[in-house]
Each structure stands twice: as C-alpha cells, then as structure tokens.
Amino acid sequence: MSTPDLVADSVVKRFADHVAVDSLSFSVKRGSFFSILGPSGCGKTTLLRMIAGFIAPDSGDIAIGGKSMRDVAPNRRPVNMVFQQLALFPMMSVGENVAFGLARRGMPKAERLKRSNAMLERVSLGGAADKRVDELSGGQRQRVAIARSLVLEPTLLLLDEPLGALDLKLREHMKIELKQLQAAFGTTFVYITHDQSEALVLSDHVGVMSHGRFEQLGTPQDLYYRPQTPFVAGFVGANNRIVGRATGTDGAILEVTTADGWVVRALKSGSIAAGDAVEVFVRPEVAILARNAATLPPDQPHHSGQVQSVLFDGANSAVLLQEERTRREFRIALPQTGQFSDLKPQEKVAFSFDPARAVCFAARAGAAGTDA
Amino acid sequence: MLNAAADKRWHGRFALALLLAPALLWLGSLIILPHADLAVLSFRERVGPRQYSASLAQYKTFFTEPLYWHVFLRTAVMSVIATFMTLLLAFPIAWIIAKLARGRAGSLLFIICLIPFWVSETVRTLGWMILLRESGVLPALLVKLGLTDVPVELLYRDATIMVGLVYTSLLFMVVPLVSSLESLDNSLIEAAYDLGAGGLSILRSIVIPHAAPGITAGCIVVFMLTLGNYLTPTLLGGKNSQWFTEQIYTQFITRFNWEQGAAFGFLLLGLSTALVMVGLRLSGQRFGDVMRRT
Incomplete structure (x- = not known):
C-alpha cells in the first residue's frame, strides 16, 4: 500500500x-x-x-x-x-x-x-x-x-x-x-x-x-x-428527528415514547438504558405512506396522521404530516408512482417505517426535550 | 403632458447648472482668467514707458540665460527624486495602515500621519530650522555624541531641502496608496504565495500592478506640489536652494518684471504637464483611471 x-x-x-x-x-x-x-x-x-x-x-x-x-x-x-x-x-x-x-x-x-x-x-x-x-x-x-x-x-x-x-x-x-x-x-x-x-x-x-x-x-x-x-444523522441528508425517552427494548430495537405520548421504534445505536433521553432519526424515504392502513406492511408499527402540506419538487417531492395525536411534524418522501399525486392538505393518512432502518441515539447534552 | 416633461427636463438642467455654478465660477475667475492674462503678459515686451509690443523675448531670455534653465532643470530633477523618495517611504507606511494594522490601530496610524498637517506649513518648516540650524538641536546632539567636533550647519543643503519636501508631501502619497492597497483582496496575495511566489515576486506581480493607479495618482500630486513649492526650498535651502518658483517670485516681486515672471510661470506649467504625461506613459496608466482613484 x-x-x-x-x-x-x-x-x-x-x-x-x-x-x-x-x-x-x-x-x-x-x-x-x-x-x-x-x-x-x-x-x-x-x-x-x-x-x-x-x-x-x-x-x-x-x-x-x-x-x-x-x-x-x-x-x-x-x-x-x-x-x-x-x-x-x-x-x-x-x-x-x-x-x-x-x-x-x-x-x-x-x-x-x-x-x-x-x-x-x-x-x-x-x-x-x-x-x-x-x-x-x-x-x-x-x-x-x-x-x-x-x-x-x-x-x-x-x-x-x-x-x-x-x-x-x-x-x-x-x-x-x-x-x-x-x-x-x-x-x-x-x-x-x-x-x-x-x-x-x-x-x-x-x-x-x-x-x-x-x-x-x-x-x-x-x-x-x-x-x-x-x-451526523441530523446534518447529512434530510431526517425526521423525534425526541423522547427509552421505554422498552426488543433485542436491538428500542421503544421510544415522546413526552406527549407518541410511541415509535428504532434501531439502538450505542448503549442506552431504559429511561434515558434519546433522539430517533427517520429518513423521509424510509417511511411508507398509505391512504388505508391495511395496505401498510403488517410487521411494522402503524401510525396515523393528517396531511399538512404537499411539497412538490419533482423527484424529491415529499409530504409534511402531523402525527394524529401529538401534532408532531413528520416528513415522508412521495413515491414516484404518482399514486399520491392527488393528495390534499387535511387528508387523513396512515404511515409506517421499518424500525431497523430508523436509528436511535442517546440524546446529546442540552438537546433533550427540544424538537428539531 | 409633453409640456410637463419638457418642464421637468428644464428643471433638471437648471438644478445641474446651479450645482455646478460655484465650481465653474471658481475655475473661470481664479484659474482661467488670470492664466489668460498671464499668457498675454508673457508674450509681450516693454519697449517704452507704458508701451508694449508682442514678442517672444521673455521666452528667449530663459533659453539664453544659463542660470534660468539651470535652475529649471535642477527643480525638475530634485522634484522627481523627492517624489520617488516619498513613494519609497510612503509605501511601507500605507501597507501597514491598509493591511497589517487592524481596526483602530489603522485609524490611529492614519491620524499620526495627519496630525502634522494641522500645523501650518510655515510653522512646520520653521520647526525643521530649529532642529537643523547650526545652533539647533541636532548639531548640538551630534557634538554631545562626539560625532562632530563643532556644531555643523545642517541647513542650506540639498539634502535638507529633500528632507523638507518629502516630509511635506508624505500624506499626499499615503492617502491614495492606502485606498488602493485596501482594495487589494488578501486572497490574491495568499493565492500567489500558494502558487510558489516569494515576497518580492508577489510585490512585483500582484501588489504593484494592483496599486498602480494609486501610485501614479500619489506621484502626480506629490510631484506637482513639490515642483510648485516655494516655502520649503526657500526656508530650508536659503540662497542655495535655486528653486524655480523663487525665480518667478523674484521676477514678479523684486524685479517687477511681470512679463518675465509670467513666461516662467508658463514654462513651469509646461514642465509639470510634460513630466506627468511622460510618467503616465512610462507606467502605462490612463489619466482618467488615475484621477478616479485619488
């Protein structure tokens, strides 16, 4: 060499x-x-x-x-x-x-x-x-x-x-x-x-x-x-950031609950104990959007939300949702199939993401409890 | 509609004329009129009491009398040298103010350069005399240090005149240099350095070409001020100064020969114009560009 x-x-x-x-x-x-x-x-x-x-x-x-x-x-x-x-x-x-x-x-x-x-x-x-x-x-x-x-x-x-x-x-x-x-x-x-x-x-x-x-x-x-x-997760590429506390583990997958009670699952990175403040990052293209929750992959936790705005940008189009209960913003990349081209604000939708493709870190000092 | 537009245009022109009026009045009554009169004076000769005829006699005298053109040439050469020395001295000062000193230090240095100019030129020059005359500060110091046995007269030498001229002109060189050096992007210097250039090479290929209009502007101003200076050469050079403005003064005031004085005045004007043009040609600068930088 x-x-x-x-x-x-x-x-x-x-x-x-x-x-x-x-x-x-x-x-x-x-x-x-x-x-x-x-x-x-x-x-x-x-x-x-x-x-x-x-x-x-x-x-x-x-x-x-x-x-x-x-x-x-x-x-x-x-x-x-x-x-x-x-x-x-x-x-x-x-x-x-x-x-x-x-x-x-x-x-x-x-x-x-x-x-x-x-x-x-x-x-x-x-x-x-x-x-x-x-x-x-x-x-x-x-x-x-x-x-x-x-x-x-x-x-x-x-x-x-x-x-x-x-x-x-x-x-x-x-x-x-x-x-x-x-x-x-x-x-x-x-x-x-x-x-x-x-x-x-x-x-x-x-x-x-x-x-x-x-x-x-x-x-x-x-x-x-x-x-x-x-x-790195926040700086490189677009990412949804969800701040909460670790409330349970399932092997490498961590269950995280936000302060207002939204439960998500993500892959654990580093050592995190139950009750620790954590940050979860989900890429917009990892999440799957559906009008009917039944069409989502059955092995993934399902979430529901309301369309806040549609961000059309050709191949980089995305939709900005609010999680139904907590009103937290969540961004999902729109698939290129055009099946959501008629999506309207206020419409109710379901979404899910593979916990193995979302990542969870122990919260940085001073970052706990604040939203991105 | 059309009338209103024409009216507006007329108003605009009137306002412009009004704004320019003081400058034009000043130019016309204090520069052009007296010079026109001097021009007429220089081309005539007194043939009897209150009797004059057109002639080139005044200019002829200049060329036939060796003292006159000798003084003329001496003034030109000394002025060129003084300008060059001022440039050499002012460049590092301007560089420090524009590039090295940061924030308040820069303004402070600038003020230090400016402060002597709050005192009148006469008083400043008399200050030099106090320092340099035989019974003055510097000769006494030289004796005390054992460098000379007796106090030396430092006045009335060409070098003394030169010191006075450079001192008087310094600010007028520093100002255009600072403004032209300040506009030089530091990353150009770094880029040249990065590409393998050393200090001298950067100065020659980047700094001087960039500052050329400022250098030329400063040189023109200093050269003209020096050439037309009367006080400094007379006080510091005494009878030995042989400065051309003194000849003009003598013709007008002592000899009461206005015709000769006027001719000398025009010769000096011609000299400064010619040398400035030569300087511009040699440095490859255009007058308009240079004047915009001052």
Whole structure:
C-alpha cells in the first residue's frame, strides 16, 4: 500500500479562548477525493489553511506525500489551493494566470506557454489564454482556478468551498465537472464544504466536522445509512428527528415514547438504558405512506396522521404530516408512482417505517426535550 | 403632458447648472482668467514707458540665460527624486495602515500621519530650522555624541531641502496608496504565495500592478506640489536652494518684471504637464483611471 498523500496527526489549533481544531488525526489515500463537511465555524477552514501552510498548528503534525510540513512555507509545499472567491489575478490574462506558478519556478517562457496551453485545453478552455479574467463566465473562471493549481502537479489540491459563489444550476453542473476532473487527473483532492449534497456526490470519503472534531469519517454511504452520532444523522441528508425517552427494548430495537405520548421504534445505536433521553432519526424515504392502513406492511408499527402540506419538487417531492395525536411534524418522501399525486392538505393518512432502518441515539447534552 | 416633461427636463438642467455654478465660477475667475492674462503678459515686451509690443523675448531670455534653465532643470530633477523618495517611504507606511494594522490601530496610524498637517506649513518648516540650524538641536546632539567636533550647519543643503519636501508631501502619497492597497483582496496575495511566489515576486506581480493607479495618482500630486513649492526650498535651502518658483517670485516681486515672471510661470506649467504625461506613459496608466482613484 502506498503512503497516504495527507496525514494529520493530533493537530490542534486554538484561537484565544476557543479550540478551532481539536486534536484531529486522519489520513487521505493517494488519488482519492476527500471532503470535510461541517457547518460554518466548525473549524474546517482553519484545518484547510493549516494544510496549505497559512497558519501553523499549535501542536501535532501534518505530513504531505510522506514528508512533515512543519516549518515549510506555503510557497514551498507540494499543495495548491482553489480559493473560495477563486482569487484569479485580474491584472493578468487567463494564460498568465495559469502560467504564474510555473514562472515562479523559473521555467523558460516557451515551456511555460506550452504547459499552460495544454492545461487550458484539458479543462476545455483551449484558446482562452489571451482573454481577460473578467471576460469569463463563473464556471470558466472556476476551471481556470483549478487549472492554475493543477498545472503545478501538486500532491494535494485543496478546495475551499469553490462552488459557494455560483448559482444553483451552475453549481450542479460544476459538481459533475469537478468529479470528472478529479478522475481524469488522479490528483488527491481535499474539499471543504458546508453543503452535504456536494460532499456526498463528490467524495470517496467524507469527514463530518463539528466543534473542531470529526464526528464521523467514512464513505458517503456510511454517513447516510449508518450515521454514528446524532449530529451526523441530523446534518447529512434530510431526517425526521423525534425526541423522547427509552421505554422498552426488543433485542436491538428500542421503544421510544415522546413526552406527549407518541410511541415509535428504532434501531439502538450505542448503549442506552431504559429511561434515558434519546433522539430517533427517520429518513423521509424510509417511511411508507398509505391512504388505508391495511395496505401498510403488517410487521411494522402503524401510525396515523393528517396531511399538512404537499411539497412538490419533482423527484424529491415529499409530504409534511402531523402525527394524529401529538401534532408532531413528520416528513415522508412521495413515491414516484404518482399514486399520491392527488393528495390534499387535511387528508387523513396512515404511515409506517421499518424500525431497523430508523436509528436511535442517546440524546446529546442540552438537546433533550427540544424538537428539531 | 409633453409640456410637463419638457418642464421637468428644464428643471433638471437648471438644478445641474446651479450645482455646478460655484465650481465653474471658481475655475473661470481664479484659474482661467488670470492664466489668460498671464499668457498675454508673457508674450509681450516693454519697449517704452507704458508701451508694449508682442514678442517672444521673455521666452528667449530663459533659453539664453544659463542660470534660468539651470535652475529649471535642477527643480525638475530634485522634484522627481523627492517624489520617488516619498513613494519609497510612503509605501511601507500605507501597507501597514491598509493591511497589517487592524481596526483602530489603522485609524490611529492614519491620524499620526495627519496630525502634522494641522500645523501650518510655515510653522512646520520653521520647526525643521530649529532642529537643523547650526545652533539647533541636532548639531548640538551630534557634538554631545562626539560625532562632530563643532556644531555643523545642517541647513542650506540639498539634502535638507529633500528632507523638507518629502516630509511635506508624505500624506499626499499615503492617502491614495492606502485606498488602493485596501482594495487589494488578501486572497490574491495568499493565492500567489500558494502558487510558489516569494515576497518580492508577489510585490512585483500582484501588489504593484494592483496599486498602480494609486501610485501614479500619489506621484502626480506629490510631484506637482513639490515642483510648485516655494516655502520649503526657500526656508530650508536659503540662497542655495535655486528653486524655480523663487525665480518667478523674484521676477514678479523684486524685479517687477511681470512679463518675465509670467513666461516662467508658463514654462513651469509646461514642465509639470510634460513630466506627468511622460510618467503616465512610462507606467502605462490612463489619466482618467488615475484621477478616479485619488
């Protein structure tokens, strides 16, 4: 097995009174697409800037390509970064932007020109070398920023929420393009984002970060189907969150009763004793909707509710219910068969979900009793 | 309907004219009129009591009398050097204010640069004289430190004039530099650093191109102020100063030769215009862009 391109070993960074990055250790395999996903203020930008070398860790070490980066300045690291606002040089042409790093290495002009043009060709911007940066569209600028870094053949490419400034349509398009670029170049990408869909679509591995620590590190599928903490369950993908107390167990399945008396069942994660405050997470697509309770799977506990609103969004359509007795909100994804296309608000419906596909955690400190 | 629209347009124009009136009045009566009169003066020659004829004699005198064009060239060269030195000194100050100092520290530094300008230029220059004259503070200090045996006269030297000129001009360079450096996105500097550039290379390829309009604007202002300065060279340079504005003063006030003085005035105007144009051409800047940045 080859050495990982990036190894962080108990990296710590404090700012005044708060710990931005809290003793973080992880490694990123060569040629993989690694994302750090977290809400703003979770420390992901600090982590990225430490990898790039703009700030030094208080303790711990970062190794890139097997070499410790302690006391190595950003301009000497085999790492390049795509900035959030791209930071293309407006005083230079597109070609000069791409050739900037090569020129700093003292490469002769002819060779520089050849390489930067070839790189522009690879990101489908052949012939744009003489254009001014502000003549390009948002997506083209994005590609120039990536080309400017990749032309230096870095061990690691760092990307700091580069899609944040784009509009939705372009963002969707660039997601696919980024993935294809990474596959084509085979460079190791470290990508930070607060957008869970970007992280899921793009990455081979994702670290979900909160308060300077990784809550969970795994494949997008792991995070989605097997969240290990309530934070990951709530942050990655849509989820219904039900807060209550453990009132009984049936093997791995826990019975949970909310404060207002709604009983649900879910798979236990971690150790939970009877009477503990817990949080249950049910994915909208796990629940099954029916007009007649008799058509629901007989082996699942049945619940009933009233349609509050229908959220039509093509393939992502969902219905927002209120559980009949407790008036708690519950979201269910609508199947694509169209059988519920005539669903109306106030209509009474039944629903159920497989307890084995719902997950239950011991409640986080301070989270008990509050609803999502 | 149509009338109302026309009325409105007329009102708009009237308001614009009213707003521009003070500026136009100022320009017309204090700049254009006197200069028109000076232009007429410079192209005539006194041939007898109250008798004048059109001639180029005043300009001819300038070129045939070595003292005049010698002083003229000296003033130009010293002004260029003073401008360049002001730029070298102001750039790090502006960089600290715009990029390194945060929040209140930045404003404080700015105020420190500004405070000397609350005192009149005469008093400030006299302050330099108190410091530098033979019986002044600095020569006494040099003797005390054993660096010189007797107090040295530090006034009336070219270097002294230069110090005074740079000191007087500093703020006018710092202000446009700060505003142009503040608009430089820090991530551009980081990106250049990340792509392998060192400090000097970042300065040359990112900072200076970005700040070029501000640099040019500051240089133009400082150059014009220096070239037209009268007080500082006269007080700090004494008889040795040989500044061109002194020649103009002498012609107008001492010699009462207004015709010659007017011609010198126009030559100075021509000189500053020509040098500013050369400067703009050399730095590849456009006058309009530069003026928008000041």
